[in-house]
Amino acid sequence: MKILKDGSKTQVSFTLNGTEVDGYAEPRTLLSDFLRHEIGASGTHVACEHGVCGACTVVVDGKAVRSCLMLAAQAEGKEIRTIEGLAASDDSFNKLQDAFHKRFALQCGFCTPGILMTLSSLQDSGRRYTEPEIREALSGNICRCTGYREIVDAALDVLGDRVVA
Amino acid sequence: MKPAPFDLCIAETVEDVTGALASHGETARVIAGGQSLMAMLNMRLTEPDLLIDISRIPGLDRITVDQTGVTVGATVRQAELAAHAEAREAVPLLAEALSHVGHIQTRNRGTVCGSLAHADPSAELPLMLVLLGGSVTLASAQGRRTVAAEDFLTGTLTTSRRPDEMIVSAHFPRPPAGAKTAFREIARRHGDFAIVSLACIAQGRNLRLAVGGVADAPVAVDLADVSAETLPAQLNALAWRLRGYDDIHATARYRREMIRRLGLDMIMEAMA
The missing domain is CATH 3.10.20.30 (Beta-grasp domain)
Incomplete structure (x- = not known):
């Protein structure tokens, strides 16, 4: 002790x-x-x-x-x-960060580190997630700017169970 | 905010904990996952002199499933119980209720026994313990005792744990073979504290119904000879008996109405 x-x-x-x-x-x-x-x-x-x-x-x-x-x-x-x-040695984005960039999934960016860490822990499992599963996981992260649509879209691009065009 | 200063004991055995509790009593608090207690410490709603971390004690992290039910050690995380295949099979209702406990980030650290010790009147795990007729085993320097759910959960954030005791495990009995179970809750958002939570075990026309978030602790009642005709009156009588309370989330009247409506909906599903 x-x-x-x-x-x-x-x-x-x-x-x-x-x-x-x-x-x-x-x-x-x-x-x-x-x-x-x-x-x-x-x-x-x-x-x-x-x-x-x-x-x-x-x-x-x-x-x-x-x-x-x-x-x-x-x-x-x-x-x-x-x-x-998450930062690569050459400062390039990983897939999740890239998807957030492309989808405008942040505005002020204050909540983004927490959201990316929640999603990174899902990414480790190697499986794909449905939209309700992504939304459930993100229910533990509050964002006051985006309304979540863009965040969910970005997450689905990388972790979602459907193919994105 | 930050917690007020405290000494921190990193316990290695249950005896470390019971010894420290015997000498410090109410000025000590036990912490495992800390998903309720850390928030209370940060907001300085509690200011213990000594915090006893039990999360590194070997052997308290076990889930045991046998014919009687599921026994959960003091440091078993909510996410671990939810993912435990044998426990899910033995008491399917547990995993269903666990999916409503906080969020993945809190279930990854929060313990099952910690939620019971916290004793929020609308929390899902105390509701399950009362519904299933479960019990909690407490240890002190004097020895161990096992306390039935109703005797343990005595009121809002209040249990019959003595200041020199820690929870070592909780037991959730299997529902009777062939019985059907159901769970419902209403919360403003998924993962928020429930306003009202309900669960039931139906065996033919016999029903055991548990209600959380209306009285100051979850309450279970056994109803015999239940049918679609008798239920509204039975639920109405129960709603008035439990009375409910007004708070920032809902009125007592709303809580009683949830027993009548959500209760009916849930019981019809279980009895169908």
């Missing part, structure tokens, strides 16, 4: 987008804040901070989760992927 004392910082290390990273966190430090302020990976956005909006979605051990509802200490030893991990 380990007790981490309030106010003192302990080392937390995990794999971030394939690279070992570490930093220091208080017991109450949220994973979202740890990623942004300690690691400097500010692509993960923070909005509601109580698990409703999905802006802070990251992929932990292959599963999309809310990084604001997880303590940094709970991430110890995990394999974490964030929006920064």
Whole structure:
């Protein structure tokens, strides 16, 4: 049993987008804040901070989760992927990002990292999804600009079960 | 917002947890998936001195399916139970209800037992536990005890768990062989907290009906000799008995009406 004392910082290390990273966190430090302020990976956005909006979605051990509802200490030893991990070495878009670009699936772009991480976790399964399944998955991500139509279209281009012209 | 400061205990055994709870009592909170508790911590609706993380305790992550039903360990995630083939076959209603619990991102971390411990009156998993006549097993430094669903879920966000106890598992019994089951809920959006949730087990003209989101905890009733003629009066009597409450989401009157309408619709489907 380990007790981490309030106010003192302990080392937390995990794999971030394939690279070992570490930093220091208080017991109450949220994973979202740890990623942004300690690691400097500010692509993960923070909005509601109580698990409703999905802006802070990251992929932990292959599963999309809310990084604001997880303590940094709970991430110890995990394999974490964030929006920064989608960038190719030549800065080109991956298929999902490309579809978002083509379909105008973002306006202000604040919710986009969370949405792309939710969809990336679906993409990992290798299967194709129906529109209701895509909409159900995206129901955990709130976008205040687009009305979702373009986001769903972009997601269906890459993950959908029908052929797109 | 950010949580108020707390000490964090990374527990390795159930005894670590029961020992810490024995010495800290109500000033400690147990966290597993944290999908209800982390939000409450962030909003400072709860400010424990000690948070006890049980998510790394070996052996609490088991799903056991036998003739009696499905037993779910304290750290089993909602998504894991929903995807468990044997559990789906034993109690199909569980997977159906789980698909309404939050969103994929919260089900990936949220635990089944955590939802029971949180005891939201309209939540789907407490409703299932009451409908199926399930139970919760609690551990303390004194030993273990198993508490029936109705005795465990005592009110809004309130259970009969003592401050020195943690949930180690929950048991969802199989419905009787040949029985038909159904589930309905009404929420503003899919994945939101239900306004009213209903589930039933029908065996011939005998019916067990559970209602969440109307009284301050889910309630199950057994109705005998049910038919399309008798049901409206029976549901009306139940609606008035549970009374309902007014809040930002709906009025008490609306909640009672949902028992009459959604209830009738669901029961007719199960009995068809």
